[in-house]
Amino acid sequence: MDVADKATLPRYRMTTTAELYTPNMEQTLSMDGKIMTPLMKHENIYSQPGIGHHGGSMLDEISSMPIPAVAPDHACSMLTSHAQMYASYSQHSSVMCSPSSAIHQHELDCDPRELEAFAERFKQRRIKLGVTQADVGKALGNLKLPGVGSLSQSTICRFESLTLSHNNMIALKPVLAAWLDEAERQAHAHHAEVFNTVTDKKRKRTSIAAPEKRSLEAYFAVQPRPSGEKIAQIADKLDLKKNVVRVWFCNQRQKQKRMKFSANMMPHHH
């Protein structure tokens, strides 16, 4: 009867048009100039540096950190990331110097080259600390940057391999930089703290089982946009949260739209 797992705090919010992540900034797909819609979903991907993993576990909890309060943000592009403001770069200090340096700093943040370098450095130092991607993701929640919760191993992995959108990379960079900073500080100080359990939780993802999924598809075939009441009814019947069902229908509509669109212009159709 209520949104039980609605505990997530406002998270980041970069958004706006996706930007391709390419060191060379290729402007693929120019088309007519307005039809880049949900089709070509996945953006960036100029993937992998090198692999090379390592074993090393050891957990260490990073936690609180003074809130930097970096400030000015003159978007070099368009993004409103909050996370971006809570940076605490390795060499703190340069932040509040002068407007020009602040802007300069920001430009660096947006530079694909810099991001790439950071990602690599990050991975290398993470491994040196003997921490896994999963550990990092979990630790981010203990680091108490406003609006920053834990992340999955997947996301950390994607950050390191640059398989996230450019904007997403830019938004996550300061957060990971802050974690790295704190992790190294604590490693050196020999203390692994864990104060606070206020750990902002990571986004949860419901897994809808195959049988339920089949039922939903059947309902969808009959009525792609059920009324709120119908949705509640279906949710009850499948023993799923109403919101889960509502979102499923929304996503299903998006998916259908994508399929229809791509099927339409695929140069194969005959």
Added chain:
DNA sequence: CGTATGCAAATAAGG
């Protein structure tokens, strides 16, 4: 075991 990844939930933002 730790890391990639495919598929698709959950969210953000404007209506």
Added chain:
DNA sequence: GCCTTATTTGCATAC
């Protein structure tokens, strides 16, 4: 409060 569109993530599971 729900819809759409665009995007960010996470579960599951393959390497």
